[in-house]
Amino acid sequence: MNKHWLCSLLLLGCGSRPEAWDAPFTPTAPVGLDNAVVVMDTTLARALVLTSPGALELREDVLPVGQHVVKAQASPDGKRLFVLSRGVWPRRNASDEHPRLTVIETDPAPRVVKTYELDDPLSGLVVDSENEWAVLYVTSEDSRTVTNPNEIFLLHLSELDRDPIPVTVQSLAGSPQSFSFTSTLDMPNGEARRLLVVEMQSEVTLVDLLPSLGNVERTTSQVTIQMSLNQQGQNATPAEVVFHDADAASGLDPQLAVRLQGDTNVMLLPLVAPSSSSTRPFSVVPNLVDVGGQASTIRFVNTDDGVRLAALVPSKPSAGLVDPNTGNVTSITLAKPFSGIALVTAELATDASGTDIALLWSNTTPTIGLWDLGKATTAATHGIDTLQVGASVRDVLNVPGDAFPTSKILEGQSGDFYVLDLKARRSSPMVTNGRTYQLTFAPDGQSRRLWAFAPSEEDFSSVELGTLNPTELHADSPVWNVFDIAQSGGAGGRTAVVLHHSGGALGATVLDAVAPDSANTRFYSGLAYGGLSHE
Amino acid sequence: MNDFEARSLLARSARSSAFVLSAAFSTISGYARAAPAPATSAPTEEPATNANAVSSPATPPSVTAVPSPATAPTVTAQPAHPAKHPLPDEPLHPDDGRMGTHQEHWLFGIGLRENFVAHSGFDPFSTNNVLPQFSADAGRVLFASGQLSFAALALFDYGSVKASARGLNTSLSVSRVTAAAEGRYHFWRRFYLFGRVAPGALYSGATLSDPIAGGDQHSNSWTFATDLSLGAAVEFAGEARGASNRPRGWIGLDGGYGWAQASKLAFKSSGSDANTPARLEPVELGELAVRGGFFRINGTITF
Incomplete structure (x- = not known):
């Protein structure tokens, strides 16, 4: 009894604080969902889920995930987050955590909906764009004594209670x-x-x-x-x-x-x-x-002559149209060395011919093209209209949602970007200060805005896609990332969450995503401490 | 054994313990020169009239420790050169055996207080549960009856701790101001046990260094606090005579529970820093309650 008293007294007097307070804050790249931003607090094996219950409000929930997170990826629809973790290795005790996959949902409230224990650590994860399947696979980071590099696990996302399906992919070498x-x-x-x-x-x-x-x-x-x-x-x-x-x-x-x-x-x-x-x-x-040269990209297209495989050969420059039934190639000379292609039929088609319209761009010349494949083999121009833009194009982004179906964002090699209206055949330049900006949208496109930011800069911009009016914005701390999320209060509002991260600190500037204004913000800091204190 | 006999025994015991403590203390502070032991210095320290006062008629006649009138002239007749003619080891001021200023006195003390704060709100500011504090107190015994007495005190404790919370610097300073009622029981004149109730107020000032929020943020609050403690004090320096109004030195040790109301830890910027983000929301770290067991050791001078 005396011993117990003594131990209790010592514990009371000299007890150390929870280890969490001594753990450094080392987050992974934040992930945006429809109505939440998630930051992985890897050292404490938890997910910091930031949601916005109302205008300029930020709520933080903390969810447990596995130890040693290696990957966090949102589903394409922005409804789920998948988190792969390695667990404890080597496992010495039965209580040591297995590698695991944690599935998180945030609507109506953040929660872990499923946890799968895995026998061995996996760090590869791909989620199907139709949100039906996910694949877990071994990567070179999954160092083991004996590895089956062809082992994958299929996860049927409409049946989360079903165990992952193990498959060893056939391979010769x-x-x-x-x-x-x-x-x-x-x-x-x-x-x-x-x-x-x-x-x-x-x-x-x-x-x-x-x-x-x-x-x-x-x-x-x-x-x-x-x-x-x-x-x-x-x-x-x-x-x-x-x-x-x-x-x-x-x-x-x-x-x-x-x-x-x-x-x-x-x-x-x-x-x-x-x-x-x-x-x-x-x-x-x-x-x-x-196809007559090294193709930069290929795409199946419906032409006036039937289904063809279009292969862009910028070195010639040409496009080869391959008849899949016969293998015959029709080579079409292009005015510019187009290197990228995206079908925009759904956005522009006006008739029921069933032929496609493709957007062509080049990473070497400041020209884009709209290719009416209904005229690919009959017209002298092969149905290609070209349009000058200010720079060669690094990538083409779709605008999420239904509000701007004919708009595409062209990311220039120079850092500038262009809002392309396919219907009006008009390209509107958004000239930047020379830095390469990251462009992001609301996953559901509801805010009708594009956000442009450069990491570690304090100034960033928002472009209203209807008027193409850019709004200059300022945060009082360097920007880490910007997310446009739906408010979780059900009022239909939207919130822009501008994350800040420095050392052991995590904070966020919150502003109205629909009508952003630097003078109407709130700054939340101390987010790395979420869940550590107790009321 | 009646009360007077007991008091006599206590007095003898106290005299011997006082001698040991006085000798020990003399090596530290030289304060023992005020004690009666070295007969040669006594005449310059204490006028003879004081000795006479000790043996005044008010002194109860049955107190055997009181020197007889015959010894008093020995003191006054002390030779001018004691080194050549040493006198017998007789106290200059005979013990009157009374509680006197052993019990009824003004007091001022300083010491160290160790608080053990197990509340989770303390975790961001310290790697353990210990809050060391400087402690000061002052007061007066207001009432005495026999071995019992009651004192009123004002106490002030101050301490601070520093740590880092997930790599960011934090600090907490705590001040406690209390008014105490203290009940004492003297087992001997130079030793008593006490119990203390000390309600008051506690001020906590917490700081969190946050680089993305432009620097330090603060969370300050006043809360109600109360200490409940038991302790003991021993007089290690001072005349045996209860009637002496010379200072006495005490060492005390007490322990108990210090309760304090919880306060909200909501860190805000001071607002004066230009680097502070506009409309900075407070960082909420739950509640802080600086409460828990404590002990305190202090040295007190009474007079």
Whole structure:
């Protein structure tokens, strides 16, 4: 009894504080969701979830995640956050945490909706753009004694209670380098389904994503296509994979096409009917086509002559239109060395011809083009209209939401950016002070604004996309990142959260995202302490 | 044993302990020169009239420790050169055996107080639960009856701690001002136990250094506080005579629980710094309650 008293007294007197107060604050890059901003507090294995209950208000919730977070990624719809963690390694005690995947949702309130324990650490995560599947995979950062680099786990996001599906990707020599998902494709044999396309060093493997498939069936039904030999006599490396669904009108099978790195060939992969004795949904008959030069990008397009694979060859400059049925190539000379292509048919199509309209841009010349593929093979100009912009284009961004369907943002190589109105064929320059700005939007596009900021600068801008009126804004601390989120109070308002991070400090300037004004802000600091104090 | 006999015993015991403590203290402060032990210096320190006063008729006749009238002339007849003619080791001022100023006195003390603050609000400011404080007190015994007495005191404690919270500097200073009522029981003239109730106010000033908020932010508050403690004090220096009005030295040790109302830790900028962000919201770190067990050791002078 006396001992207990003594121990209690010592504990009371000399007890140390919780270790959390001594832990440095080392966050990962913040992640934006529809109505929240999440910062991973890695040293304390927790997620700091910032939401805005009302105008200029900021609320902080703290959610537990696994120890040693390696990746945090939002779902494309901005509704979920996936957090991969390594856990405790080496595990010496049964209580030592396993690697895990934590799934967080923030609507109506931040919470952990599911935690998956994994046997081994994984640091690769890809989420399907249709929010149906996620892939967990091994990367070179997952150092182990024995590694199966082809082991992946499929997570069916509409069935979170289902365990991750283990699949070992077939490969002759490589390991997964990148993943992409097809849309639902009509199969020559069996029901329509989606495919997971796994790009490896010199192969492409197709994994069947039919949800009802058993684990063994899914593994054995994979199809691996080895890439062709390139000019150096080695198997080429896939650089880009695109797909097109079956077209009953033209008798076209569902197609995949692979652009090869450093090669003038593209590989067509029609998914044809298998032999009558096979139960497989398709069979692949690869076809190699030379497009006359190294393609910078490829895309399936609907032209006035049917479905074609368009391959842009900036070095010539030209575009090769490949007939997937025959492999014939129609080469179209381009006025400029266009290197990028995006289909804008939905935004601009005015007739029911079914042909596509594509936006072309160049990373070397200050010209963009609108390509009416309905005139690709008949008109003298091949349907291409060009428009001068102030700089060559680094990237083209879509404006989220439905408010500005015909607007695209062209990021210039010089740091300037341009708001392109496809319908009016007009490009409006937004001249910057020479710095390369990061551009961001509300994930749902509801604020009708674009935000431009340069990390570690205190000044940033917001552009109202309707009037193209830029608003100069100022934060009283260097900007780390800017997010435009929906308020969680249900009033329909929007809040811009400008994050600040320095040393062990995390703070945020909060302003009205719809009518931003530097004179109408609130500054919140001490966010790294969230959840450490007790009322 | 009646009360007078007990008091006599206590007096003898106190005299011997006082001698030891006085000798010890003399090596530190030289204060022992005021005590009666070295007969040679006594005449210059204490007029003879004082000795006469000790043996005044008011002194109870049964107090055996009081020197007889016969010894008094010995003191007054002390030779001019004591080194050549040492006298017997007789006290200059015989103990009157009374409580006197052992019990009834003004007092002023300083000391160290160790607070053990286990409240979570203290965590950002200290790596452990200890809040060391400087302590000062002053007061007066207002009432005495037998071995019991009651004192009123004013106490002031001040201390500060520094730490870092997730890499950012923090500090907390705490001042406690209390008015105490103290009940004492003298087991001996030079030793008593006491209990103390000390309500008052506590001021806490917390600082958080936040680089993105332009520098230091502060959270200051006054709260109600009360100390409850028990302790003991021993007189280590001072004349045995209760009637002596010379200063006495005491060492005291007390411990108990210091309660304080919780205050909100809401850090705000002072507003004077140009680097402070506009419309800076306070950083809320919950509540702070500087409460918990404590002990205090202090030295007190009474007179």
